[in-house]
Amino acid sequence: MTELQMREKKIFSNEKNNPYELKIFSGSANPDLAEDIAQYLGGSLGKIKINKFSDEEIYVQIGESVRGKDIYIVQPTSSPANENLMELMILMDAFRRASCHEITAVIPYFGYARQDRKTQGRESITAKLVADLLATSGADRVITVELHAGQIQGFFNVPVDNLNSTTVMLDYVLGKNIEDLVVVSPDVGGVARARAFAKKLNAPIAIIDKRRPEHNKAEVMHIIGDISGKNAILFDDMIDTAGTICAGAKALKENGAKDIYAMCTHGVLSGPAIDRLNESPIKEVVITNSIPHSNKREKYNMDKFKILSLAKLLGDAINCIDRKGSMSELFD
Secondary structure, three states, X not given: OOHHHHHHHHHHOOOOOOOOOEEEEEOOOOHHHHHHHXXXXXXXXXXXXXXXXXXXXXXXXXXXXXXXXXXXXXXXXXXXHXXXXXXXXXXXXXXXXXXXXXXXXXXXXXXXXXXXXOOOOOOOOXXXXXXXXXXXXXXXXXXXXXXXXXXXXXXXXXXXXXXXXXXXXXXXXXXXXXXXXXXXXXOHHHHHHHHHHHHHHOOOEEEEEEEEEEOOEEEEEEEEOOOOOOEEEEEEEEEOOOHHHHHHHHHHHHOOOOOEEEEEEEEOOOOOHHHHHHHOOOOEEEEEOOOOOHHHHHHOOOOOEEEEOOHHHHHHHHHHHHOXXXXXXXXX
């Protein structure tokens, strides 16, 4: 029995000790992922109606009885972030008023997480604000993936399960049998993340020392570690405008790296990101479906991109919670 099979056996070995029926619903942000999660768990999505009034107000109506049920709402707060966040809060309000037993907000990508502290005077800490709004709207628990900063869990007054996508990424990398690997953190802040991934691959790490003169702009200063003649994996939690990852890839190539892969959980891919990545020396960009990419596929050439599914990871987390089992197996 493989390590993965043993982990799955432990996850599903507990008998269901929860008398409340589980039901999964989806907001409009990422229905494909929600459908995949429901199918993985052997069920189907709940019925719900989401419309807009002519002035863009969001209207929600639940299409079935949810009284006394445990509800899981899948809704990343990705672009358009404000609209998706507001929709999630309205969804939770509707379920709370429909007398469900418990609401778990499944937020594969947690928007506003980058504003988790004040770096200059008179700034808002929106990660804390959003945490308060979600709890006030009815969230009894939150499941998310790869928070930009782990301490954001402490902003919530409800339980938060911050899953990491390492197992999803690890299976993909091992399947490619890449030799002479080095895992590279694109900045000092991501060193712990890169080190944990490198440990599982039994590979060394390197660090890119960058400076950020303003939002969405990065300048590479130095590379710490040996990357010459090695295949490099730039490992981070997200790609937004791709300025950081592309500047890092260029620096790695100039310093003798061979093939360069970019692996990030959240493909925000805003503004010029896709054009930059297509023109960069990166061989392959590996992201997950925490954020939907179907609209980008139609608009851009995404041959360089590989999208991995989080359905199993999130499905296992939901199963653990529903069976009142331990979540620790998902973090090993």
